[in-house]
Amino acid sequence: MKGFTIWFTGLSGSGKSTLSRKIEEILLERGLKVEVLDGDVIRTNLSKGLGFSKEDRDINIRRIGFVCHLLTRNDVVAIAAAISPYRAIRDENRKLIGSFVEIYCRCPIDALKKRDPKGLYEKALRGEIKGFTGVDDPYEEPLDAEIVVETDKETVDQSLNKIVKTLEILGHIPPSGKQEYSDEEEEKIKERLRSLGYI
Amino acid sequence: MSPFWRKKKQQVCVIGLDGVPYTLVKRFTEDGTMPALAEIVRAGHLSKMCVTLPEISAVSWPSFMTGKNPGWHSIFGFTDLKPNSYSLRFPSFGDLRAPTIWDKIGERRKRSVVINQPSTYPARPIEGVLISGFVAISLCKAVHPPSILPKLEQDGYIIDIDTTRAKDHAYLTGELVKTLDSRERITNYFWENEDWDFFEVVVTGTDRLHHYLWDALDNETHPYHKMFLDYYRRVDAFVGRMYSRFRKLTDTADPTPGFFILSDHGFTGVRQEFYLNNWLKKEGFLKLQTPDADSIEAIAEGTRAFALDPSRIYLNMVGKHPKGSVKPEDVRPILTDIKAGLSELSLDGERIMQHVFERDAVYDGPFASQGPDLVAVSNYGFDIKGSLKQPKLFGRSVLTGMHTWDDAFLWSAHKPPENLNITDVAGMIMQHME
Structure with missing residues (x-):
């Protein structure tokens, strides 16, 4: 299989890291070479020292994008999981990488405040953290992401199914062989379509 | 007790008439075959509409429900190829890759009732009620929430006629009437018993009638000519009843914004x-x-x-x-x-x-x-x-009607955009509900 990049974007706590790790497991099981670039981890090494100004955020996302580009062209599936709040930089990475699947982890801010696994929203709302995306710093939603997962409504398994199915439809990963219809149902569907001249 | 200052609901009712051409609606509303629809047409805008390609229900209805062309919703036909193979697969509702109008409405905590919507099988959760239409096989996989299944079973709800027997025109015509009656009973039930903001019901019998008996439309000596017209009279009466009750419910005068009637493609005769x-x-x-x-x-x-x-x-x-x-x-x-x-x-x-x-x-x-x-x-x-x-x-085959892409129709209270396409309708509905 050829390499491609899966780019998770969304607010802090919206499920990017969880889903990226689960997708990594699924793709490894299907025999693909996979590398995850998690925003939180990248900031401790590749982007160590960068802050949260717009300029620093853009540099961080460009760096992740460049590494994804290198991995993709060497037939690795690169999975980036970073807030990546600015549309223009995400689109810049899409252009650079080419084979690019954007996944927007959509979750309303109210649900995130309740979820708040790292206690960050609480701190941001108290003013203890400045420039927090979604609270006092902007997040630009994707306009045409290949996949939108609604992490406040869907279970992790439902979101994973959506992602895997789309990657299959796009031809990025081999099919699982699982069928939506039983053989008996498929036979009935064929008969009905035949009777109306559709096949 | 509900507070008197609550904002009035912007309710929407959509009637789908599968495979009914604009030209036939014009004709039947002008020659007296469809008097109720004629009244409605006079009160609003009847527009000719193009659909996405190919012009089949499997593609058109997803384009309606998502407001997008197949490049966005990913359904290009009743069939597609299995990956890395020339074998056919049959895309399901699970293959739809764009959010539906009910998903978007549901995000605003608004409820939908959707009855007999083709291309939604197997049914998946929506905020409200969904009963899948063609190619639904098993009723228990065609409903959401599952708790409505006993009601449908008890009522003898019919998803669709058995098209494999439709060559027998006596069977076909009898089943079309039975199915429409069953559809209306269930429509009445959910209309009365569900709290909804968006209500949709699709009549698919029109498409089945056209496939098998389009040649009866213009041939007065055809043994099923009268039945063809009679079926349309029944559909007309059903649409008329839906329009009246929607007006009553929303307390609106003509032309009743929020009411939409559309088809998913046109039809003509096969040479x-x-x-x-x-x-x-x-x-x-x-x-x-x-x-x-x-x-x-x-x-x-x-x-x-x-x-x-x-x-x-x-x-x-x-x-x-x-x-x-x-x-x-x-x-x-x-x-x-x-x-x-x-x-x-x-x-x-x-x-x-x-x-x-x-x-x-x-x-x-x-x-x-x-x-x-x-x-x-x-x-x-x-x-x-x-x-x-x-x-x-x-x-030639036993089928006498074929689909057309540029002769579907939309009826709406307000004037639709120029060069109307089925992908425009979802936006019009959302605009009304805002």
Whole structure:
């Protein structure tokens, strides 16, 4: 299989890291070479020292994008999981990488405040953290992401199914062989379509 | 007690009439066959509408429900190819890759009741009630929430007529009436017993009637001519009742904003079926392992193009298909040759094709590359089929009606956009609900 990049974007706590790790497991099981670039981890090494100004955020996302580009062209599936709040930089990475699947982890801010696994929203709302995306710093939603997962409504398994199915439809990963219809149902569907001249 | 200052609901009611052409609505509302619809038409805007391609319910209804073309929702037909294979698969509701209008409405905590919506099987959760239509097989997989199943079973709800028996016209006509009655009973039940903001019911019997008995429409001596008109009178009465109760519910005068009626494609009579894969074979684009092979599963090396029903042509690309032979540099000349060949094709001096579109002309969005390289649109009367089971280029079957892409209709209270397409309707509905 050829390499491609899966780019998770969304607010802090919206499920990017969880889903990226689960997708990594699924793709490894299907025999693909996979590398995850998690925003939180990248900031401790590749982007160590960068802050949260717009300029620093853009540099961080460009760096992740460049590494994804290198991995993709060497037939690795690169999975980036970073807030990546600015549309223009995400689109810049899409252009650079080419084979690019954007996944927007959509979750309303109210649900995130309740979820708040790292206690960050609480701190941001108290003013203890400045420039927090979604609270006092902007997040630009994707306009045409290949996949939108609604992490406040869907279970992790439902979101994973959506992602895997789309990657299959796009031809990025081999099919699982699982069928939506039983053989008996498929036979009935064929008969009905035949009777109306559709096949 | 509800507070008196609560904002009035912006409710919407949509009636889908599968396969009903604009021209037939015009005719029946002018000649007295559909008096209730005639009243409605006078009060608003009846518009001719184009649909996405190919012009079949499997594609049109997803384009309606998502407001997007297939390049966005990823459903290009009743069939598609299994990955890395020439075997057919049957896309389901789970393949839909764009949010539906009910998903968007649901995000605002508004409830939908959707009855007999084609292309939603197996049903999945929505904020409200969903009863899937064609190609739904099992009622228990066709409903959400599952708690409504006993009511449907108890009422003897019929998803669709058994089209495999529709050649028997007495059976067909009897079942069409029974199915419409069953649909209306369930519609009444959910109208009364559910709290809803968006209500939709689709009548699919019109499409079944047209496929099998379109020839009865204009032939007064046809044994089913009267029945054809009678069925439309029943549909008219049903639409009239829905309109009246919606007006009463929303306390609105004509033209009743929030009420929409649409079809998913038009219909016309079949003069000849045209077998596209036979043509590709004859012209040397399609090669089969044996001369009498009747399926594209028997594709042989050297094939440059093949078709999937009804009118989708795919180039047999290296790297995309298992026996692919077309390289990127060969694409342009092959597309040009196929387009030229089909455009010149005629029968008894009449051109078969109205258009042969390239992919980029009809699809955009993240899944456009999964669509066919070419989509053919025939002139009225020439019904394109992919079947390899027929021995010739042209032939006839028991089916007397065929779909059209530029003669669907929309009725709305407000004037719709110019060059109306079925993908515009979701936006009009959302605008009303805002």
